[in-house]
Amino acid sequence: MRIPNFKSEEGSILYKNTVGRLISPRVAQVILSRIAPYETSPTRRNVLDLGCGPGVLSLSIAAQYPQLMVTAVDSSNSMIALGQEEAAKQNLSNIDFRTMGAEKIDLEPEGYDLVLCNLAFPFFSHPFDSMREVHEVVRPGGTVFFTVPGRRTWEEFFDVTTLVLGDMAMMAKPFQSKFTQAEVLPNAMAAAGFGKLEEVRTRLPFHFESGQAVLDFFSELFHLLDYAPEDTKAEMISAIDQGHPNGFTMHYEVVLLSAQRSQMPETSPELTPSLVW
Ligand SMILES: C[S@@+](CC[C@H](N)C(=O)[O-])C[C@H]1O[C@@H](n2cnc3c(N)ncnc32)[C@H](O)[C@@H]1O
Structure with a gap:
């Protein structure tokens, strides 16, 4: 069982054709459904998509909302190349793809009305530092929307796996560490200084005609059960x-976690009026 390395050229193409085709566009809809209020503004709004991958979310936004200016960043050159290629194909002029890690976001401070991050946060190696970087580039009053997978993801499948494999089922749970990292998101937002945190959970259904189709899905996406003996797979089916x-x-x-940067200029505690008095 292995999670493909999406950073290589081969891996990013694999991502685009698997998770980027079957899962992340549906998850991105959860963020997209919140974007409409930001399109109407006398001035052009700036949107940042952090950990954009091949541009699943950012390309949709740029195509749907020409009045928004989208900056899409990812630490992988290959992902950025895929995004640039697609933007050129679609003739989009309101999107700028750049290779950049979330550890050092080298963009205009307070330059973004909206910062979005679809399924990338659990991959950041320094999540608290990255969230502080995000806070720097959000304008006061600006909003962030982050999606991460919840622990109930594919639970019906893991229930069957446990039935068939018993304790061995844990081996088929490569996402375990990602769930754990996803769960630090609210703390990272609060520690960075964001307020008005709101969490909304949505369960997206994926329907399959047969057990074979379920195994094919996991095998295509994550090579899940690649190394399981044939009779175990037959038992699962x-x-x-x-x-x-x-x-x-x-x-x-x-x-979906949303949060806002305070409208007020942030003052250090020793300068707040109550303490000065
Ligand atoms: C699961 S993919 C999500 C991609 C995209 N947001 C989507 O919706 O399809 C995770 C992405 O995070 C990127 N990533 C991982 N660590 C990163 C970091 N430290 N800074 C920026 N991007 C990172 C990966 O290269 C990958 O493209």
Whole structure:
């Protein structure tokens, strides 16, 4: 069982054709449904997509909202190259792709009305530092929307896996560490100085006609169960088919965290009026 390395050229193309085709566009919809209020403004609004990958979210925004100016950054050159290629194909002039890590966001301080991050936060190696960097580039009163996977993601599948494999099922849970990192998001936002934190959970259904289709899905996406013996896979398929003769539905749990940078200039505690008095 392995999670592909999305940073190489080969890996980023694999990502674009698998997770970037089947999962992240549906998760991105959760953020996209919140964008409309930001399009109407007398001045052009700036949007940053952090950890943009091949541009699943940022390209949609640039195409749908020509009045928004989108900056899309990712630490992987190959992901950025895919995004640039697609932007050129679509003739989009309101999107700028740049290779940049979330550890040092070298963009205009307070330059962004909206900062978005679709499914990338659990990959950041210094999540608290990165969130402080994000806070620097959001204008006072600006908003951030981050999506991360919730722990209930694919739980129906893991229930069957546990039934068939018992304790061995843990081996089929490569996402475990990503869930743990996703869960630090609210603390990272609060520690960076963001306020008005709001969490909304949405369960996106993924329906499959048969157990074989479920295994094919995981095998294409994450090479899940690649190394499982054939008889184990057959047992999994049979358990799904017998328990779910009308097809199997499992859910991706999207956790959407939004927060705002305060309108007030931030003062250090010793300068707040109550303490001065
Ligand atoms: C699961 S993909 C999500 C991509 C995209 N947001 C989407 O919706 O498809 C995670 C992305 O985070 C990027 N990434 C990982 N660590 C990063 C970092 N420290 N700074 C910026 N991007 C990073 C990866 O290169 C990858 O493109």
